[in-house]
Amino acid sequence: DAGVIQSPRHEVTEMGQEVTLRCKPISGHDYLFWYRQTMMRGLELLIYFNNNVPIDDSGMPEDRFSAKMPNASFSTLKIQPSEPRDSAVYFCASRPGTGGTIYFGEGSWLTVV
């Protein structure tokens, strides 16, 4: 079975540019998560969806960040405008409706210069 698929794997962009990260969860999984990993703050939950509906976005750092899940097989995390402090690895993860295990994608490594 295919795992969680993220794109791009790496992105380097200039400050002020819009960045869009994409995620395809594991088929049949009801929950989708966006995490961010930095050296300073470790792994942080940004937002999660249940059946395509955003449930908790309290971890989204500020209004420059937005996430959508238009259907069960696709989600985006957008940063506009991007800043150097947004540089991090962004993980998408998913899990089924029952069972506690969350499966992570390979991450999108974002560098904002």
Add this chain to the structure above:
Amino acid sequence: AQTVTQSQPEMSVQEAETVTLSCTYDTSESDYYLFWYKQPPSRQMILVIRQEAYKQQNATENRFSVNFQKAAKSFSLKISDSQLGDAAMYFCAYRRSNFGNEKLTFGTGTRLTIIP
């Protein structure tokens, strides 16, 4: 608030030997999940093993096993017959099991080095 503590920032072990990584957590809940994730240099987060708090039996997955001490709120990972491919950051994580509590709380990680 739940917290997860990994007190060993770095560990090293000789290839083929056994190593134990420590994790403690703080919670007032009685039902929850605990996980160990591995993060190799590729940065992917890979599930190693999971434990449900209501299960008394310690989880095992091949060379990986846990020592779950619920009363002590301790959840250590034992890696037997260490291999070079086990070199990675290891994160302990906690999640409440009731509906609406989806946040995985991670420890700060332990970097494991395997000495050939």
